[in-house]
Amino acid sequence: MLDITLDFETCSLTPTAAVMSIGAVAWKRDSEKSPFYNLKDGSTQDPSSVFSCHIDLRSMFVNNYTFDGKTAEWWGAKSDEAKASLLSNDSYELPCRPIEVAVKDLFEWIEDFKKEHGNQDVCLWAQGSDFDIAILRNICYKLNINIPVNYTYFRDHRTFLYEAARLICNACGVFYYPEKAYDLVEDYKDVDKGAEHDPVFDCKRSIYSTWQMMKKLTHLKYPE
Numbered sequence: 441m442l443d444i445t446l447d448f449e450t451c452s453l454t455p456t457a458a459v460m461s462i463g464a465v466a467w468k469r470d471s472e473k474s475p476f477y478n479l480k481d482g483s484t485q486d487p488s489s490v491f492s493c494h495i496d497l498r499s500m501f502v503n504n505y506t507f508d509g510k511t512a513e514w515w516g517a518k519s520d521e522a523k524a525s526l527l528s529n530d531s532y533e534l535p536c537r538p539i540e541v542a543v544k545d546l547f548e549w550i551e552d553f554k555k556e557h558g559n560q561d562v563c564l565w566a567q568g569s570d571f572d573i574a575i576l577r578n579i580c581y582k583l584n585i586n587i588p589v590n591y592t593y594f595r596d597h598r599t600f601l602y603e604a605a606r607l608i609c610n611a612c613g614v615f616y617y618p619e620k621a622y623d624l625v626e627d628y629k630d631v632d633k634g635a636e637h638d639p640v641f642d643c644k645r646s647i648y649s650t651w652q653m654m655k656k657l658t659h660l661k662y663p664e
Contacts, residue, residue, distance in 0.1 A: 441469075441560055441561055441562075441563060442466060442553065442554065442557055442561070442562045442563070443466065443467050443468070443469055443562070443563045443565060443595075444464055444465070444466045444467070444550060444562055444565065445465050445467065445564075445565040445566065445597070445643040446463070446464045446546075446564060446565065446572050446573075447462075447463045447566065447567065447572060447639040447640075447642045448460075448461070448462055448571075448572050448575055448576075448639065449461045449639050450511070450575065451497070451500070451505075451506065451507045451511055452505075452506040452507060452508035453508065453511065453571070454506050454508070455570075455574035455577070455578045456506040456575075456578055457505060457506050457508075458495075458500035458501070458507050459495050459500065459505070459575065459579070460494065460495055461492075461494045461495060461638075461639050462491070462492070462493050462495065462543075462546060462639060463490075463491065463492050463639025463640035463641075463643050464546060464549070464639075464640075464643065465643040465647060466489040466553055467489075469650075469651060469654050475647050475651035476489065476647070477489035488552075488553070488556070490640055491546055491549045492639065492640050493536075493537050493542050493546075494536045494537070495536055495537060495542055496537060496538050496539075499538035499539045499540065500539055503539070503582060505539075539583075540583050543579055543583065544585065547585070547587070550562060550588055550589070561590070561593060562588075562589050563589075563594075563595050564589045564593060564594055564595065565595040565596070565597055565647075565650070566595075566596060567596075567597050567646045568596060569596040569598075569599060597646040597647075597649065597650050600650055601621055601622070601625070601650060601653050602621050604653040604654075604656070604657055605618075605620075605621035605624055605653070606621075607657065607660070608657070608660060622649065624652075624653065624656065625648075625649045625652040625653055626648070626652065627645070627648075627649075628641075628645040628648035628649070629645065
């Protein structure tokens with residue numbers, strides 16, 4: 441089983457949202473040292489395990505995707521670093537892609553990664569059960585594109601982390617507070633620098649938390 445995490449930066453919070461950028465990162469749930477695929481010398485992350493692109497918003501506008509004024513205000517209040525990350529790839533050498541091209545490129549990347557690793561099934565993860573996957577479903581419905589992942593393999597980082605924290609607290613006889621669930625794991629920001637709301641960086645943060653929690657569950661022993 442292969443694991444891939446997907447993240448969208450959008451112009452709205454609805455399933456019909458216009459998408460500004462896409463990030464996806466493949467990762468290894470059973471790895472002991474790091475969840476990420478690194479080059480053989482271990483120095484940097486294998487670039488083939490990361491997908492990233494910015495979207496030409498004209499392709500979203502003409503197809504009636506949702507643009508929301510409150511989301512625009514929210515982005516306007518973000519850091520200069522986050523804004524720069526969002527705008528960084530709109531250039532002559534690396535132009536923004538129409539949404540139909542970007543989604544097909546994403547799915548080709550997933551298929552190439554599957555072939556490279558023996559055509560295993562893919563778990564497609566996102567942060568939250570009602571956002572990225574819902575938006576992806578709407579885009580694919582509009583464009584008549586099939587998602588190359590079985591719906592039974594959609595996964596939600598947030599739900600997994602909260603429920604895993606509940607299990608750990610129950611096993612240890614500690615009262616469970618949902619707002620304290622993330623206290624059981626280290627934040628990826630402490631490990632590597634990156635811009636919050638850059639989709640690749642946000643993928644890595646979700647992956648790093650989930651991977652740590654999976655390790656805790658693997659070593660968890662219930663009282664006999």
